[in-house]
Amino acid sequence: MQPDDRSMAVGARVEIRNLTKRFGSVVAVEDTSLSIEPGQFVTFLGPSGSGKTTTLNAISGFTDVDGGEILLDGTSILSLPAHKRNIGVVFQHYALFPHMTAADNVAFPLKRRRVPKAQVREKVRRALELVHLADYGGRLPRELSGGQQQRVALARALVFEPRLLLMDEPLAALDRRLRDAMQVEIKRIQEQLGITVIYVTHDQDEAMTMSDVVAIFNEGRIAQIGTAADLYERPADLFVARFMGESNRLPVITCDEGAVAFAAGAETLRLRARNATEAGVRGMLVVRPENVLVGRERDPGLDSSLTGRIGRVRYFGAYCVTEVVLDDELIVRSRQPVEVALEAVEGDRVHVQWNSRHALFLRSGEGDQLSGSASSFLDAADGGAEAVAHG
Amino acid sequence: MSIVQRVGHAGAPSRPAGPGGRALAALFSREFALTIPALVLLGFAMGYPLATIVERSVTDFPGGSGAFLDNYKWFFEEELNRVVLLRTFRTAAIVTLACLLIAYPYACAMTVVGWRMRLVMQAAVVAPLLVGTMTRNYSWVILLQDKGPINDALGAVGLGPLHMIGSLSGVIIGLVQISLPFIILPLYASLREIDGRLMGAARSLGATPAQAFTRVYLPLSLPGVVAGSLVVFVVTLGSFITPALLGSPQQSLLPQLIAQQVNQLLAWGRGSAMGVILLLVTLLLIWVGSRASRGSAALSGGGRR
Ligand SMILES: Nc1ncnc2c1ncn2[C@@H]1O[C@H](COP(=O)(O)OP(=O)(O)OP(=O)(O)O)[C@@H](O)[C@H]1O
Ligand SMILES: [Mg+2]
Numbered sequence: 001m002q003p004d005d006r007s008m009a010v011g012a013r014v015e016i017r018n019l020t021k022r023f024g025s026v027v028a029v030e031d032t033s034l035s036i037e038p039g040q041f042v043t044f045l046g047p048s049g050s051g052k053t054t055t056l057n058a059i060s061g062f063t064d065v066d067g068g069e070i071l072l073d074g075t076s077i078l079s080l081p082a083h084k085r086n087i088g089v090v091f092q093h094y095a096l097f098p099h100m101t102a103a104d105n106v107a108f109p110l111k112r113r114r115v116p117k118a119q120v121r122e123k124v125r126r127a128l129e130l131v132h133l134a135d136y137g138g139r140l141p142r143e144l145s146g147g148q149q150q151r152v153a154l155a156r157a158l159v160f161e162p163r164l165l166l167m168d169e170p171l172a173a174l175d176r177r178l179r180d181a182m183q184v185e186i187k188r189i190q191e192q193l194g195i196t197v198i199y200v201t202h203d204q205d206e207a208m209t210m211s212d213v214v215a216i217f218n219e220g221r222i223a224q225i226g227t228a229a230d231l232y233e234r235p236a237d238l239f240v241a242r243f244m245g246e247s248n249r250l251p252v253i254t255c256d257e258g259a260v261a262f263a264a265g266a267e268t269l270r271l272r273a274r275n276a277t278e279a280g281v282r283g284m285l286v287v288r289p290e291n292v293l294v295g296r297e298r299d300p301g302l303d304s305s306l307t308g309r310i311g312r313v314r315y316f317g318a319y320c321v322t323e324v325v326l327d328d329e330l331i332v333r334s335r336q337p338v339e340v341a342l343e344a345v346e347g348d349r350v351h352v353q354w355n356s357r358h359a360l361f362l363r364s365g366e367g368d369q370l371s372g373s374a375s376s377f378l379d380a381a382d383g384g385a386e387a388v389a390h391g
Numbered sequence: 392m393s394i395v396q397r398v399g400h401a402g403a404p405s406r407p408a409g410p411g412g413r414a415l416a417a418l419f420s421r422e423f424a425l426t427i428p429a430l431v432l433l434g435f436a437m438g439y440p441l442a443t444i445v446e447r448s449v450t451d452f453p454g455g456s457g458a459f460l461d462n463y464k465w466f467f468e469e470e471l472n473r474v475v476l477l478r479t480f481r482t483a484a485i486v487t488l489a490c491l492l493i494a495y496p497y498a499c500a501m502t503v504v505g506w507r508m509r510l511v512m513q514a515a516v517v518a519p520l521l522v523g524t525m526t527r528n529y530s531w532v533i534l535l536q537d538k539g540p541i542n543d544a545l546g547a548v549g550l551g552p553l554h555m556i557g558s559l560s561g562v563i564i565g566l567v568q569i570s571l572p573f574i575i576l577p578l579y580a581s582l583r584e585i586d587g588r589l590m591g592a593a594r595s596l597g598a599t600p601a602q603a604f605t606r607v608y609l610p611l612s613l614p615g616v617v618a619g620s621l622v623v624f625v626v627t628l629g630s631f632i633t634p635a636l637l638g639s640p641q642q643s644l645l646p647q648l649i650a651q652q653v654n655q656l657l658a659w660g661r662g663s664a665m666g667v668i669l670l671l672v673t674l675l676l677i678w679v680g681s682r683a684s685r686g687s688a689a690l691s692g693g694g695r696r
């Protein structure tokens with residue numbers, strides 16, 4: 001637990017290969033593969049029911065799998081029962097033993113491993129120190145606050161020096177401020193010990209600030225895996241773009257390399273977009289609100305522009321979000337610092353504009369339902385695309 | 392059962408004081424006022440007869456006259472009384488243990504099965520209570536006879552015959568069956584409250600399934616075990632019909648001895664003294680049990696949710 005322990009507690013390399021798990025007819029995890037470097041902090045992010053917990057349970061041994069392989073430092077662990085896997089687990093619901101003091105809870109994994117008494121006391125002390133609860137060893141769980149309970153749970157999961165720590169929404173039950181403090185704490189401990197952590201959360205900010213790598217889960221599969229910047233700036237598909245942060249999405253159809261056609265009312269506009277390759281592919285043009293500027297005049301520095309009326313303007317203190325209603329009621333949002341944001345009255349006609357560097361074309365997958373209006377938009381653009389392409 | 396647990400909680404030292412304290416006291420006294428009719432009824436229905444019994448035990452003597460505690464002195468001087476008292480406790484202990492051994496796995500199973508199966512299991516526990524006590528006892532007389540269905544079945548597989556009726560073993564079998572609902576229900580209520588996810592946590596920390604049970608589940612189930620056992624023990628101590636029908640006069644239990652004093656010898660004073668002794672011992676047990684139950688309930692109370 002001290003710096004000199006570092007060599008002992010380096011993180012494990014985790015490899016998941018083609019993991020599949022079904023519950024009856026529900027496929028909870030489908031053919032998922034993932035490789036985690038020693039000492040990495042990996043976050044599983046995804047909507048409810050996307051298979052995050054199931055994947056974690058497969059690693060910890062709480063659930064058996066229907067297919068695939070899980071390797072820890074190159075050795076398969078699937079045949080090991082949960083109590084022999086030596087993986088630390090922290091639960092959302094703490095799962096502290098209510099009939100034992102904090103110290104006894106932390107000592108529990110050591111006693112199961114028949115660690116000599118004197119060492120148990122020393123290790124428990126150091127583990128509680130690590131989570132800043134040195135003086136709370138004698139308390140029962142019900143005499144501790146939620147945050148303190150979760151720190152005891154963390155100490156208990158770390159005291160036997162596992163090389164991999166799994167955390168399933170560990171902070172979900174805490175309030176915002178406590179959560180922020182715990183995020184810093186968990187990150188500090190992970191870096192101090194150098195262990196590998198797999199962390200599940202619903203909170204995007206939490207995922208972005210804590211992780212080396214984020215894996216986005218969708219319907220039992222990993223939609224994309226990468227750094228927070230990768231996922232935000234280069235989402236692999238519409239699901240990831242929608243899931244990570246806010247985005248404006250305009251239904252478009254590609255007309256040639258680097259350009260898409262957008263049906264704006266009666267006319268069809270040609271807009272530049274990254275990622276558009278062959279012509280005739282339906283999808284969405286994705287632009288983040290912070291890259292959209294609203295102005296009365298065209299800004300010569302921005303090469304893409306649409307026109308619309310000012311809709312709702314919302315003030316958030318540090319920034320404001322301006323909605324611009326395009327013809328046909330499509331809304332584009334702009335988020336800008338208050339000084340930069342245009343002072344506008346609802347109904348004013350304005351330009352919404354962005355640099356095409358920030359515009360990304362993403363094709364619609366089979367799962368992406370297009371709304372009726374988007375669909376008719378596309379049909380209009382479809383005709384227009386040819387005109388634009390050949391014109 | 393739940394009464395015993397309530398006793399434990401009411402005594403917990405965490406009554407909030409301060410500004411809210413007075414309002415709480417007012418509420419408490421209003422609630423208390425609502426219990427007055429019930430208390431009055433209890434006072435007449437139980438308090439008065441009880442007082443009469445206590446009074447008779449120190450005033451009514453077989454020879455017509457005697458000293459204050461003579462009936463009690465007689466009880467402890469008479470060899471037979473001491474033997475029967477001991478036998479009564481031993482029987483109650485055996486019945487309680489047997490009930491516990493059956494009830495614990497049964498109640499455990501009730502917490503893990505689906506709701507349909509749980510209903511069936513619950514019905515199976517409660518149904519015997521709906522059949523009258525006499526009916527059940529006479530049924531056991533038929534079942535346990537030397538030439539009854541049980542011995543027939545044993546004979547068919549080349550065993551027995553076992554002499555069960557008219558012996559302590561018959562009494563124990565009957566008492567176990569009759570007492571089971573009184574332990575299964577409180578035990579189930581207590582096991583249901585144990586967070587099953589704690590077992591998973593224990594496994595992740597290196598506990599084998601057996602260790603997860605003995606270190607986590609079992610300690611957390613103790614309040615239910617104590618409460619249920621206590622009820623069975625007390626019910627058994629006071630049971631009269633079952634030992635009378637299934638046992639033998641040579642191996643009678645204390646309630647039978649009391650009945651004998653009162654009904655046959657018309658020694659009301661002695662019978663009353665025996666009743667008071669049984670009552671005092673029972674109260675002592677409830678007190679000890681509720682203290683033990685409070686101790687473990689306090690430990691398990693916090694982490695349920
Ligand atoms: N024990 C189970 N029995 C049946 N189905 C299950 C079981 N556990 C999970 N599932 C199903 O498997 C799918 C994945 O569930 P999982 O718990 O892994 O989701 P999750 O990503 O952790 O969701 P959440 O964010 O809500 O915790 C869901 O459709 C869920 O209903
Ligand atoms: Mg989950």
